[in-house]
Amino acid sequence: MKRLIVIALTLLLLAGCAAEETDPTEEDLIVVGISQVGAESDWRVANSESVKAAFSESRGYRMLFDDARQMQENQIMALRKFIQQQVDYIVLMPLSETGWDSVLQEAKDAHIPVILVDRMANVEDDTLYAAHVGSDFYGQGKKAVAWMEEQYPDPEQTVQIIHIQGTLGSTAQLGRTAALEDGMARHENWNLLTRLDGDFTQAKTYEAMGRYLDGLPEGQAIDVVYCENDNEAFGAIEALEERGYVCGRDVDVICFDATRNALRLCMAGKISLVMECNPLLGPMAEEIVRTLEAGQTPKKQQYIAEQQFTPETLTEEIIADREY
Secondary structure, eight states, X not given: OHHHHHHHHHHHHHHHHHHHHHSOOGGGSEEEEXXXXXXXXXXXXXXXXXXXXXXXXXXXXXXXXXXXXXXHHHHHHXXXXXXXXXXXXXXXXXXXXXXXXXXXXXXHHXXXXXXXESSOOXXXXXGGSSEEEEOOHHHXXXXXXXXXXXXXXXXXXXXXXXXXXXXXXXXXXXXXXXXXXXXXXXXXXXXXXXXXEOTTOHHHHHHHHHHHHHTSOTXXXXXXXXXXXXXXXXXXXXXXXXTTOOBTTTBEEEEEEOOHHHXXXXXXXXOSEEEEOOOOOHHHHHHHHHHHHTTOOOOSEEEOOOOEEOTTTOOHHHHHTOOO
């Protein structure tokens, strides 16, 4: 009996030792501070979930996540707190492109690499960040403009356009706006009816669009509504339909992101063109950390692969396979 007890105790001791050897300790984890813009859109929520999954404890990380609630000053405060906490890496999704030089210099002085995700930071010294992963926003806009050129080839036809911008100063807004402006400069028959600030949100776009439409003369033609993200398209469509416009027949709505809800509206014919902006950037950001951990230098600018959708190209299978 004593022999059995000794054997049992020995097995328990060995099992405990094995657990100590295999379970990661707090010291083993790579500490990553993440500053997210907020949760202003379906895209942003999917982006946050992707990053959280990539930097989970099961993958060897201790993640400090901060939601800035759409305020740059909150992001700067979060970065300074991460620096004080001596994190190993900082992942930053900048609200706007400017205003980052000082705090990124502080991170560099503390020897903390900063990885930019989604939007860019326009800094004088590009050594202040290790790498950027995201989308080619200007390239997305160029493809949308090329689609408009195919749909409206007659130079004698006036094309009436409403432009709804995203968060002013953000990389996505700057790139998509620049692409449309370049397209309009090439086409004298493209007429900008108005430019509205939608701030990438459905509610703000719905209100701004409603006020503008209410001031138009009865029967005013609108050919294209160029929305800089999906949620703006949702708000614009709601406002247009309440005032008798038929989206997909009277008006071509263009948007960027390609969330599941936008693809469903596109397949139903209410959105004419959806440009994909892939939010699943977490694995690419995590790969940069792995590269740096290995003592290597990551590629400075990394774009994620993306596509575009129209009612003719969409299927239920494509939408069902969507992760966001």
